Amino acid sequence: MRINKYLVFTIITLCSFFAKAQENKGRGIQLPTDNEFKEIFKIQSNYVQGGQKIYNLTSSVYGDANAPTFDLRDINGLTSVKDQGSCGSCWAFSAVATIESSNLLINKKYLDLSEQSLVNCVADSQGCEGGWYDHAYSWLLLNNKDVALEDEIPYKNSDLSCSLYEGNSNVKIANYNFLIGNPSIEEIKNALVRHGALAVALYSNNTQFSNYKGGVIKALNSAPDHAVTIVGWDDTQEAWLIKNSWGTAWGINGFGWVGYNTTGITAFSWVDVTRNDVIEESELEPKSDLDLVEIDFVHVLGSLQVHQELYVKIDDDLVKIFGMNKKEIKYHNKVYVSKGKHEFEIITKSIIKKDNKKSMIFGISLGKINVTEDVSYKLVYKSRVNESNVFKLSLEADDIKIGE
Structure with a gap:
């Protein structure tokens, strides 16, 4: 069989080109100094204060942490692979990839966000x-x-x-933290499984990683650079x-496998975005069963509130989560239950802004309720719990009127 020399030359040239690229x-990656780590921790701690455990209680779960395998692509929790080029911007690509993943999981929106x-x-x-992505x-x-x-x-x-810029994505950060x-x-x-894609640092300046085409990377642990x-x-x-930011020519269409506790893998961070308002009529779930009664938890954002998420749990088998983001709107957050007595748990996670500083406050209410007909309650923040940023919530008769 005769070999086409031109074809061989072309293949070698292309291989050389891609290898060089x-x-x-x-x-x-620029690892933060000890003082910078302390400052990052201080920012996050001051923001969420004593409410992190309550915040965790309301996190959705998108998979089984005990399963032998898990892949965010299987649950539509991942956006496409991107290419950072020669710019040392992996930290920005990693941060944006996690935000895009969170937005897909929480708001079911596929958006291409800006690393630039x-x-x-x-x-x-x-x-x-x-x-650094935490920055x-x-x-x-x-x-x-x-x-x-x-x-x-x-991206340039x-x-x-x-x-x-005045963004049009409706994507804002609700909270972040690191392990x-x-x-x-x-x-x-x-x-x-609770937050979607995790930003992570690892050691990439080795042939296993740079020339990766398949299998499992198990490079020696060294200082992370990517x-x-x-x-x-x-x-x-x-x-x-892992999802890399070197385009689809790297690895398995831009993805790869890295062994547990190898390749210097460290600094795991997660991020959650704010939950959007209900925008589709189908999401409102109108009452269709005449034997059910409607409970409407109404709320209007206060002067300092820029976002509130409402978590409603009824009898351990009904959980609803609502997002509220606009001023001067009376939100109707409705759930439907059978007539009679029910146990309920209500948690609010609210972002407030004062003097250009943002922080979270939390509200919580636990108890029993007896409903025989449709009812509407307003959510009222009452006393602090142990002088923290957690407040007791009260359910009171709805007397909220807009525009009066």
Whole structure:
């Protein structure tokens, strides 16, 4: 069989091109100093204060942390692979990938968000010279603008000046945190099924990672130099499924497997976005069964509130979660139950903004209720619990009127 020399030359040239392109891919992790870690922890702690345990109680669960395998792609919890080019902006791509994943899981919206906006504006990072994804979360948390869409601030593979923008994505940060110390495999899995993709740092400057095409990367643990996202696991392979930001030519269409506790993998962070208002009539679930009664938990955002999420649990078998984001709107958050006595648990997670500082407050109400007909209650924050940012909630007769 005669070999086409031109074809061989073309293949070799293309392989050389792609290998060279891979060598030029950016990395860009800048590990925070001890003081910077303390400042990140302080920002998050001051924001959520004593309510983290209550916050965790209301987290949705999108998978089984005890399952032998898990893949966010199987539950429509992941956006497409992107390419950071030669810019050291992996930290921004990792942050955006987690935000996009959270938005898909919480709001069922597939959005392409802007890494360039973070490269341009996150002052605690150095743009294409490297940065840290928790700095991006902190900046977004304190900034009350939407996360920009890719079409609004497209990626340019370079540093540009920061400019203000009026975002149209309806994506804001509700909360973020990181797994402290050296978390167990079980802790990482639990975070993944509760929050979606996790930002993580690892050691990529090795041939196993750079030239990866399949199998499991088990490079020696060394100082991390690159940020990716964990998007699943496989206990049979004893490996995490990662999504990289070097385009689809790397790995298995941009994804790869990294062994548990190898390759310097560390610094696991999660983020949650705010829940959107109900926008589809079908989501309102009108009462169709005449034997059911309607309970309407009404609320109007207060002068300091920029967001509130309402978690309603009835008799352990009915859970509803509602988002509220607009001023001067009376929200009707309805659930339907059978007539009679019921146990209920109501938790609110509210973001307030005062003097350009944002923080969370929480409300909680537990008790029993006897309903025989449709009823409407307003939610009222009462006394603090142990001088914390957690308040007792009271259900009172609905007398809210708008525009009077």
